[in-house]
Amino acid sequence: EDKKRLSYAQKLDVAEHSVARRLLETAIAKQTNLIASADVMTTAELLDLADKVGPHIVALKTHIDIITDFDPDSTILPLKDLAAKHNFMLMEDRKFADIGNTQELQFSYGIYKISNWADFVTSQVIGGYDSLNCFRNVGVVAILGMSSKGTLTDAAYQAEALKVAQSHPNVIGGVSQKQIPEELLLFTPGVSIAETGDGKGQQYNTPEKVFADLQTDFIIVGRGIYKADHPEAAALNYKIAGWNAYTASL
């Protein structure tokens, strides 16, 4: 039998970080735990997807360096408008993995200026505790474990990574394929209703499985949505599946 988990409302009661609070409030208000991963290559596709799936998601996850025609005015400004229009947050999946000084530069400078627009970012914790100090105004989702076949994030690594994540005030949660302590929000990619893998190492689980087995908080879905014939309908489908799986795990 599945263990009981804390509800989003119970997590909101104890959450301190403003980004964690907004995520939980948005999940409750929109009845969704879905994060759509917008791994598309043009600004037009990104904005089109964001407008279509916006009503059904708690956050849109970007890999902004995949966009071939990135421009702060024509990519980021309209994206921020869509985030406000549909009330979703922006998660940049940058997976920082360097020393603090370099991460600080990558976070705020270069052409993407992530600190100007992302509500929260992903980061490896391989650089150690101090490497996360630069993410002052955003939430950090620490990469604890990966979904891909053969990942080196074994149990020993995850235990050490978790210690960094739990002790750092900028960290709001972790990405993992394992259950993590309930004071951290759990984000789980590698979710698909129809597929079990992609032939390139990705491994998928269903929304039901990740809520029942991991008590995850947020599911991250990329190709299951943006490659669908009708991304809006697919997003609604994942939203409903994710929400039903969440309520069933309460």
Ligand code: 5BU
């Ligand atoms: P997919 O199309 O649903 O397979 O996309 C999954 C997304 O989640 C993609 O942007 C990956 O970079 C991201 N991801 C992942 O799949 N697995 C992981 O362990 C981590 C991130 Br960390």
